[in-house]
Amino acid sequence: MKPNFVKKVTNWGNFPVVEKEMRSEDQYSKIKDFVLNHNEIIARGNGRCYGDSSLAESIFSTKKLNKFISFDRLNGIIECESGVLLSDVLEISVPQGYFLYVTPGTKFISVGGALASDVHGKNHHAEGCFSEYVIDFKLMNEKGEIITCSREENSDKFWATIGGMGLTGIILSVKFKLKNIESAYIRQESIKAENLDEIFRLFEESESWTYTVAWIDCLQKGKDLGRSIMMRGEHAFPHELPEKLKNNPLRLKKKFSPTVPFYFPGFALNSLTVKIFNYLYYKKQAKKEVKNFTDYDTFFYPLDFVNDWNKIYGKKGFIQYQMMIPKDKGREGMQRILETIANSGSGSFLAVLKLYGKENPEAYNSFPFEGYSLALDFKVDKNLKKLIGQLDSIVEEYNGKIYLTKDSMSRSSLTNYLKNVENPKFISLQHKRILNNNTI
Amino acid sequence: MIVLGSTSEVAQAFVEKALQEGEKFEKIYLLTSSREASERFAKHIDVKFFQQSEIIEIDLTKEINYTKLEQISSNLLFCATGFLGEGSEEGLYDDKNTARIIEINYSKLVPLINFFAQKFESKRSGTIIGLSSVAGDRGRQSNFIYGSAKAAFTAYLSGLRNYLFEKKVHVMTVKPGFMDTKMTEGLPLNPALTATPKQAADCIYKAFKKQKNSIYVLPIWSVIMLIIRNIPEFIFKKLKL
Ligand SMILES: Cc1cc2nc3c(=O)[nH]c(=O)nc-3n(C[C@H](O)[C@H](O)[C@H](O)COP(=O)(O)OP(=O)(O)OC[C@H]3O[C@@H](n4cnc5c(N)ncnc54)[C@H](O)[C@@H]3O)c2cc1C
Numbered sequence: 138m139k140p141n142f143v144k145k146v147t148n149w150g151n152f153p154v155v156e157k158e159m160r161s162e163d164q165y166s167k168i169k170d171f172v173l174n175h176n177e178i179i180a181r182g183n184g185r186c187y188g189d190s191s192l193a194e195s196i197f198s199t200k201k202l203n204k205f206i207s208f209d210r211l212n213g214i215i216e217c218e219s220g221v222l223l224s225d226v227l228e229i230s231v232p233q234g235y236f237l238y239v240t241p242g243t244k245f246i247s248v249g250g251a252l253a254s255d256v257h258g259k260n261h262h263a264e265g266c267f268s269e270y271v272i273d274f275k276l277m278n279e280k281g282e283i284i285t286c287s288r289e290e291n292s293d294k295f296w297a298t299i300g301g302m303g304l305t306g307i308i309l310s311v312k313f314k315l316k317n318i319e320s321a322y323i324r325q326e327s328i329k330a331e332n333l334d335e336i337f338r339l340f341e342e343s344e345s346w347t348y349t350v351a352w353i354d355c356l357q358k359g360k361d362l363g364r365s366i367m368m369r370g371e372h373a374f375p376h377e378l379p380e381k382l383k384n385n386p387l388r389l390k391k392k393f394s395p396t397v398p399f400y401f402p403g404f405a406l407n408s409l410t411v412k413i414f415n416y417l418y419y420k421k422q423a424k425k426e427v428k429n430f431t432d433y434d435t436f437f438y439p440l441d442f443v444n445d446w447n448k449i450y451g452k453k454g455f456i457q458y459q460m461m462i463p464k465d466k467g468r469e470g471m472q473r474i475l476e477t478i479a480n481s482g483s484g485s486f487l488a489v490l491k492l493y494g495k496e497n498p499e500a501y502n503s504f505p506f507e508g509y510s511l512a513l514d515f516k517v518d519k520n521l522k523k524l525i526g527q528l529d530s531i532v533e534e535y536n537g538k539i540y541l542t543k544d545s546m547s548r549s550s551l552t553n554y555l556k557n558v559e560n561p562k563f564i565s566l567q568h569k570r571i572l573n574n575n576t577i
Numbered sequence: 578m579i580v581l582g583s584t585s586e587v588a589q590a591f592v593e594k595a596l597q598e599g600e601k602f603e604k605i606y607l608l609t610s611s612r613e614a615s616e617r618f619a620k621h622i623d624v625k626f627f628q629q630s631e632i633i634e635i636d637l638t639k640e641i642n643y644t645k646l647e648q649i650s651s652n653l654l655f656c657a658t659g660f661l662g663e664g665s666e667e668g669l670y671d672d673k674n675t676a677r678i679i680e681i682n683y684s685k686l687v688p689l690i691n692f693f694a695q696k697f698e699s700k701r702s703g704t705i706i707g708l709s710s711v712a713g714d715r716g717r718q719s720n721f722i723y724g725s726a727k728a729a730f731t732a733y734l735s736g737l738r739n740y741l742f743e744k745k746v747h748v749m750t751v752k753p754g755f756m757d758t759k760m761t762e763g764l765p766l767n768p769a770l771t772a773t774p775k776q777a778a779d780c781i782y783k784a785f786k787k788q789k790n791s792i793y794v795l796p797i798w799s800v801i802m803l804i805i806r807n808i809p810e811f812i813f814k815k816l817k818l
Binding site for chain 2: 140160204207217
C-alpha cells in the first residue's frame, strides 16, 4: 500500500463533492516541500464553508496545525496555530474570563478559516469582523517563505489575506485579542415580529445591543411576509444571574450532543416539512417577548447542538445563500427576495436576517458592509439554479454582494470582488469558477 | 509522566486526556528525537493546562546517554515509539531499514524501558504503558520485519508485567490496529477499523484506570486478530495479507 492522499472531499453543504489530493503536515519544512512541489493549492481548515472555497487540485489541510502557542492571560492575547478550532479556544478561555470578540454561528471552525473568511457574528454592527482583533499572523507564501503580517509589517499581505479566502498562501498561526467576560451566560431577549416592517423597526431600535439577529419564517406571504423572531443579547454579569448560576458563573455543565446518524433520504425535506418546522419554531414562543438567561453555547451556537445536522439535507447536499444589500434599500430588497422565495415554494429551514454596521475600509476583501444580510439554506435539486438566478438578479439590482465562504453557484458579478490576491500557486476551485464565469 | 516518542499523536492525545481528567503531574518528560515538534506540544500543554514539561532529546538509533535521564522521577511511563519502515517488498533486503525497525521497535527500546522499570521497581509503584501492534500477533508478508519486532516487544511487555507484578508495578500492552496518524496518512484505510488518536487515547486512558493487562483499541480488532491467529498455517501461507 503506497500512500496517494487522494480523497473524497466536500464541505459543510455536501456540495460539490470532489476527489482531490489532500495532505496535512505539521512541520514547516514539510509544508514548504508541499508548497514547492504542487500547483493549484488551497488551504482547508475544518471544511465549514458551504461550497467550493476550500477545495482545489491540491488541498493542504491544517488539521495537524492544532497547537496553542501562547496565552497572555493578563491582556487576553492568545496565539495558536491556524488549525486550532474556535471551540478549543473557548474551552480554555471561558473559564478564565475571556470570550472571542467575534464568532460565527458555529464554533467548529478553525482560526485560519476565521481569518481567511474574516468571519462576522451577531455583533458586526457593534464590533466588526474577526480581523479587528487580529494582532498578527504567519503566512507561508508561494515560495515557501514564512512571513509575519501585521498592520505594520507586510501590511499589504495582512489586508489581502483577511477575507482573502486562502488565495494569498497558507496561514500558519494567528495571534489575536480576546474580550473580557464575567460569566459564561447571556442576558437574552426574544421578541416576535409580525412582519417585515416590525422586524426592521426592531433592528433599528436594537442598535445599542451588542448581539442582534433575527430568524425569519420565509414561507410566509402577504401581510405575514417577514414574520420573525428577533434575538438580542449581552454578556451577563454574575450579579444579574439567577441564584443557581451565581456560584460558578464561568463554568458550564457538559451537555449531551446527539448526532445525525446518516444522510436523510431526499424526500424527507420538502416544502411541507419545512413549513411545519417554521410554524413550530415561531409558535414555540407563546409570548410576544421573552427575557431570560442562556449559556453562551445555546445563544451563539444553537446549531452545533446536533452534530452533523447537514446530513438532514440528504446526499445531494444543500447550499447556503447569503447575500447583502445596502442599508437604505434593505427593507425593499429583502421584501423582493422573500417574495421570490415564497413564490418558488422552495422553503428554507433557516433564514437569518442581520443588520451590519460600517465596514472597515482597510479590510477591503471582507464581505460585510453597512446593510442587511439574509442567509438561507436550500436543498440542492433541479429547481435550485433557477431560483438562485432570480435571487442573484435582485441582489445585483441593489448593488449587493454574496458571501464567498457560502457561495457555490452565484454569478461571478456578485462574487468577483477580491483584490490583490492573484497568485500562481494558490487557487481554489471556487476562484477558478469565478474567474471563468462558470456555475457548477 | 514520562513519554517515550512524544511526537506520537496517540501519546499527545493521551497526555491531553489524562490532564483533562484531572491527573496531576509535577512535570511531563517528553523524550523525543525531534525537538521542534515536542516544543510545539510543550507550549500547547502549558497554554491549555498550565502543565510544565521538559524536553529530553534521545535518538534510539544512537548511543543513549543515561545520565540525562537520571533525575527523572515519575510513576507513569507511556511508550509510543515506533518505526514502520519500508514494507517487505522494498525493505526486506535493505539491511539499514531492517536494523532501524528492530532497533526502534525493540532492541534499543527495551534497555530504555528497563532503565525506568528499575526505578519504578525500587519505589514499588508505577504503571508502564507500551504501544505494541496487531502486526505482532502474526507475521504477514506485507510488514513482517516490523511485525516480528512488535511480536518481540509484546512478549517483552508480557514478561515484564509478570515480573513486576509482585513489585507493585503494572504493565499494560496496547495493540492499536489501524490508526489515523502520520504513519498511515494517505493510505486507503477502512474507517470502521481505524481509530483516531483521540479515540485511542480515550480508550487507553480508560484501560489504564482499570489496570487492564492487554487491550485492542477498537474491540473489532480482537475479533479480527482471533481469526487471523487461528487460520491454519497451510492456508495462511497462501494468503495475500
Ligand atoms: C453552521 C454554520 C454557521 C456559520 N455561521 C457563520 C456566521 O455567522 N458568520 C460567518 O462569517 N460565517 C459563518 N459560517 C461560515 C464559516 O464561519 C466560514 O466558512 C469559516 O471560514 C469556516 O472555517 P473552516 O476552518 O471550516 O475553513 P474552511 O471551510 O476549510 O475554509 C474556508 C476558507 O478559508 C480558507 N482557509 C482555511 N484555513 C486557512 C489557512 N490556514 N490559511 C489560508 N486559508 C485558509 C480556505 O481556503 C477557504 O477559502 C458558518 C458556517 C456554518 C457551517
